[in-house]
Amino acid sequence: MVSSSPSRPRQFAGLFAKAAPAVMSVGLLLVAWELYANYSGIKPTILPAPSRVFEQAMLNREALIDNAIPTIRATLIGFACSLGAAFALSMLVDFFQPLRRALFPVFIVSQTLPLVAIAPLVVLWFGFGLMPKVMLVALVTFFPMLVALVQGYEATEVEIGQMLRAMGAGRWRIFMLARLPSALLYFFAGLRISITYAVVGAIFAEYAGAAKGLGIYMLNAKNNFRPDLVLAAVGVSAALTLILFGLTALLQRLAMPWERIGRQPAGQGR
Amino acid sequence: MSRLELRHVRKAFGGLDVLGDISLSVGAGEFVSILGPSGAGKSTLFQLLTGAEHGEGEMLFDGMPLDDHGRHFAFMPQRDALMPWRRILDNTTLGLEVQGVKRKAARARVAPLFAEFGLAGFERHFPAQLSGGMRQRAALLRTVVQERDMLLLDEPFGALDALTRAAMQRWLEQMWRHHRWTALLITHDVREAVFLSDRIYVLSARPARVLREIRVPLPRPRDPSAAQQAGAVEAEILDILLNPQPSKGHDHD
Ligand SMILES: Nc1ncnc2c1ncn2[C@@H]1O[C@H](COP(=O)(O)OP(=O)(O)OP(=O)(O)O)[C@@H](O)[C@H]1O
Ligand SMILES: [Mg+2]
Numbered sequence: 098m099v100s101s102s103p104s105r106p107r108q109f110a111g112l113f114a115k116a117a118p119a120v121m122s123v124g125l126l127l128v129a130w131e132l133y134a135n136y137s138g139i140k141p142t143i144l145p146a147p148s149r150v151f152e153q154a155m156l157n158r159e160a161l162i163d164n165a166i167p168t169i170r171a172t173l174i175g176f177a178c179s180l181g182a183a184f185a186l187s188m189l190v191d192f193f194q195p196l197r198r199a200l201f202p203v204f205i206v207s208q209t210l211p212l213v214a215i216a217p218l219v220v221l222w223f224g225f226g227l228m229p230k231v232m233l234v235a236l237v238t239f240f241p242m243l244v245a246l247v248q249g250y251e252a253t254e255v256e257i258g259q260m261l262r263a264m265g266a267g268r269w270r271i272f273m274l275a276r277l278p279s280a281l282l283y284f285f286a287g288l289r290i291s292i293t294y295a296v297v298g299a300i301f302a303e304y305a306g307a308a309k310g311l312g313i314y315m316l317n318a319k320n321n322f323r324p325d326l327v328l329a330a331v332g333v334s335a336a337l338t339l340i341l342f343g344l345t346a347l348l349q350r351l352a353m354p355w356e357r358i359g360r361q362p363a364g365q366g367r
Numbered sequence: 368m369s370r371l372e373l374r375h376v377r378k379a380f381g382g383l384d385v386l387g388d389i390s391l392s393v394g395a396g397e398f399v400s401i402l403g404p405s406g407a408g409k410s411t412l413f414q415l416l417t418g419a420e421h422g423e424g425e426m427l428f429d430g431m432p433l434d435d436h437g438r439h440f441a442f443m444p445q446r447d448a449l450m451p452w453r454r455i456l457d458n459t460t461l462g463l464e465v466q467g468v469k470r471k472a473a474r475a476r477v478a479p480l481f482a483e484f485g486l487a488g489f490e491r492h493f494p495a496q497l498s499g500g501m502r503q504r505a506a507l508l509r510t511v512v513q514e515r516d517m518l519l520l521d522e523p524f525g526a527l528d529a530l531t532r533a534a535m536q537r538w539l540e541q542m543w544r545h546h547r548w549t550a551l552l553i554t555h556d557v558r559e560a561v562f563l564s565d566r567i568y569v570l571s572a573r574p575a576r577v578l579r580e581i582r583v584p585l586p587r588p589r590d591p592s593a594a595q596q597a598g599a600v601e602a603e604i605l606d607i608l609l610n611p612q613p614s615k616g617h618d619h620d
Contacts, residue, residue, distance in 0.1 A: 257444075259417065264438075355452050
């Protein structure tokens with residue numbers, strides 16, 4: 098049994114206290130925007146008030162949901178592919194150090210490619226289906242994940258490695274027992290960053306051409322002079338990103354219980 | 368009938384001479400300390416013994432050259448090297464797990480030792496939940512359950528406060544009397560070396576050489592009543608460390 102874990106209501110109260118400043122600053126921003134849109138005489142076709150954006154979002158919710166689904170699908174599939182590839186490659190690089198010097202420059206270059214140029218090309222090559230979106234999501238998330246994992250392995254305490262070797266563990270054993278768990282913290286840090294890239298990547302790919310998706314929805318709304326609908330779609334993508342972000346945080350809590358429990362010392366003992 | 372025997376062991380990292388010339392031996396059931404200034408190369412010596420690094424000279428165990436295959440040592444690194452993600456129980460079974468002992472059997476083997484090591488009730492805790500002294504005892508437990516021929520302890524109490532350290536030294540002395548491990552301890556605490564050891568090798572600063580080998584004449588159990596005698600030995604060692612005479616060399620054999 099774990100000695101002390103905070104009770105549920107207290108946990109929620111704590112969460113609320115933590116979220117309060119963020120909620121307040123966002124609220125303040127919305128109020129200022131609302132006031133400006135209503136009283137400055139700016140046209141709603143240029144800058145719609147947040148109340149109007151919300152109202153239109155509700156009216157068009159079916160279309161929004163309909164377009165959000167392909168975006169979610171592309172994000173998740175692309176991210177899963179990139180995770181798998183990053184994992185496999187990080188292990189290869191960890192076991193064969195020279196590979197690192199051979200491959201990293203290529204990946205760094207891949208990160209400097211401007212999405213604006215790449216997205217239309219990928220769509221041109223692979224069509225309007227799921228494939229090009231998945232590829233773009235993977236492209237933008239792969240390198241951050243790879244770097245996070247490789248750095249995480251390197252963060253293994255030298256003494257732990259030395260001790261395991263003295264115990265008779267081989268490289269694979271040391272990797273599984275020490276290097277992989279040591280990388281968890283870095284892995285989750287990378288995960289939080291790349292999951293936000295992932296959504297943006299998917300939307301960008303759709304912007305370049307898609308049958309359905311938040312990206313193409315934004316493009317059409319813009320072409321129809323409906324900034325309110327563009328902003329509504331932006332709101333959906335922001336909510337999506339926040340949810341995914343929250344899920345990674347939750348996953349981390351589940352995967353690394355010692356990080357949480359370790360913070361609360363267990364009383365006595367010399 | 369020494370178990371471990373080192374003859375003229377040297378080690379350099381690049382151009383840096385770390386171990387100048389080390390010859391020492393450890394007999395069966397003997398507690399031997401290596402005492403030397405910080406940065407002398409003490410941990411490096413353990414790296415050679417555990418096969419993490421290779422040097423020159425002869426290293427024999429029971430008369431046979433040490434190689435990577437014979438696993439004679441249970442090694443406790445300078446920092447406790449507990450895995451933060453494993454509960455104490457699973458940390459202490461690590462060595463057995465690597466040896467291929469099944470989890471259940473490994474747990475059954477360490478469980479009875481928890482009380483003796485002052486860790487009863489903390490089996491399911493994570494290392495971050497333990498005090499410094501408890502962590503060191505957990506690391507020590509992880510080391511001794513491997514049941515190797517010999518213990519290599521690298522400054523096991525170096526990171527502890529003075530009071531905890533004194534308590535741990537007494538505890539370890541008592542444990543040693545009970546178990547009679549063959550042990551080689553690294554320390555730069557003169558009092559600790561005198562209190563725990565049968566013999567002490569005093570090393571020079573880098574490149575490390577054996578300045579003197581000292582047999583500790585104190586009876587066991589070591590207790591505070593022998594403080595005066597211990598004080599004399601401590602003073603002698605401090606004198607050697609602070610006024611090293613290069614001509615002395617190592618005077619054993
Ligand atoms: N892998 C390595 N590569 C290069 N230099 C090293 C390596 N390991 C140790 N050294 C050097 O060897 C010297 C001795 O290091 P070592 O850790 O053995 O000292 P020590 O006697 O254990 O010191 P302390 O008492 O502070 O632990 C240091 O100058 C260190 O920088
Ligand atoms: Mg050291």
